[in-house]
Amino acid sequence: MMYSEKVMDHFANPRNVGEIENADGVGEVGNAKCGDIMRMYLKIDDGVLTDVKFKTFGCGAAVATSSMATELIKGKSIEDALKLTNKAVVEALDGLPPVKVHCSVLAEQAVKAALSDYYRRRGIDPEPIVGKIEDCDACHI
Numbered sequence: 001m002m003y004s005e006k007v008m009d010h011f012a013n014p015r016n017v018g019e020i021e022n023a024d025g026v027g028e029v030g031n032a033k034c035g036d037i038m039r040m041y042l043k044i045d046d047g048v049l050t051d052v053k054f055k056t057f058g059c060g061a062a063v064a065t066s067s068m069a070t071e072l073i074k075g076k077s078i079e080d081a082l083k084l085t086n087k088a089v090v091e092a093l094d095g096l097p098p099v100k101v102h103c104s105v106l107a108e109q110a111v112k113a114a115l116s117d118y119y120r121r122r123g124i125d126p127e128p129i130v131g132k133i134e135d136c137d138a139c140h141i
């Protein structure tokens with residue numbers, strides 16, 4: 001399996017790893033099949049994501065994609081962060097092997113789950129934007 005240099009870099013030196021105390025939004029998504037879990041923490045001031053941190057218990061591609069996702073949304077507005085797609089994350093990493101693309105979906109969903117939590121806490125929208133990834137055919141673990 002071939003990984004791009006960027007994927008290897010973000011796997012070896014993931015950015016924004018950790019937790020945010022008193023985060024304004026926390027999102028956790030999991031893949032039931034492979035058991036990978038991703039948790040995303042957001043600090044939001046005046047509609048801007050001033051800090052983003054994550055913890056991923058999962059495969060290397062899950063670590064790399066969540067790392068890249070945090071870089072792509074940090075400093076952005078909520079509106080821009082909501083537009084983050086797994087495709088954009090994969091592109092920013094110079095691609096992923098096809099069997100690993102689903103790992104980037106986890107990153108997109110973790111961001112959206114955290115934003116969803118932010119809205120829920122503020123009483124804006126009680127409905128979560130995303131649920132859990134229950135099934136992933138690409139995970140053969």
Ligand code: FES
Binds near residue numbers: 034058102106
């Ligand atoms: Fe990477 Fe399932 S999320 S193997």
